[in-house]
Amino acid sequence: MTATRPQSPRYFTEYLPRLCSVSICVELRRQELEKLSIKANQLLVSTKTQIVSIPLAGKTADYDDVLSFARVENGFVTLKVPALADKAASSIDQLTSTDDSIWSIRDLKQHPQGVFECAACSQPIADLSKIRKLHPMPSEMWYEMMEFWHCHKPTNGNYTNDKIADRFNNLRPASDTLIAATRLSER
Incomplete structure (x- = not known):
């Protein structure tokens, strides 16, 4: 019998420059989710069996816990977080x-x-x-x-x-x- 590695959830992230935010959607049931945090432009999804690192489409600040800001329904976790302003491309x-x-x-x-x-x-x-x-x-x-x-x-x-x-x-x-x-x- 071989051990199987848990499958990473499917996800989508998008940088929205006019709204100065990063939109995130992860396919994950609420009962599997324990914690969401952001560190070094990565969304860290903590489940009962693993921690998955999802690269974000834009730069954000670090957040210890963003689960309370997320909407969790119908098997998806959706979240928008403020993006950090990029001085080089401040005007879209x-x-x-x-x-x-x-x-x-x-x-x-x-x-x-x-x-x-x-x-x-x-x-x-x-x-x-x-x-x-x-x-x-x-x-x-x-x-x-x-x-x-x-x-x-x-x-x-x-x-x-x-x-x-x-x-x-x-x-x-x-x-x-x-x-x-x-x-x-x-x-």
Whole structure:
């Protein structure tokens, strides 16, 4: 008979820079869990049979016991802890407004007579000379704010105004506003 090593629980961690927090989800039943702590950017999950170290997606302070802050239900332990600010990347907007992005607002303003065309058929999509406002696409971090949108979404409860619900459920620019495109060419 060979001894088997206990299996580590499945987990997911995510750094949410706009919320300055680290989100953690561990698949674990409450009866197995004895203690949760954070040390050196690792979540230490103490069960009756083992201590599992889970690397966190962002830097956090050390905490001796965070079990009381965790939500434990349906076989999952979920937790959000404050992230430590990173001085080098203190503004997430620097990531979303750099010239490295394919079509930054700065790039588009340099081509006021440009035309966006379909990459497959070269059919014109948008004439920049007719665009009054330029808005960048939501950053890759847009989903971080979803929990706030969902908490205050106008369709919660007995509220049934379809016009307001449609406004919040669709990404539609005004007729003179540009949000996204695939390719820019000069006329």
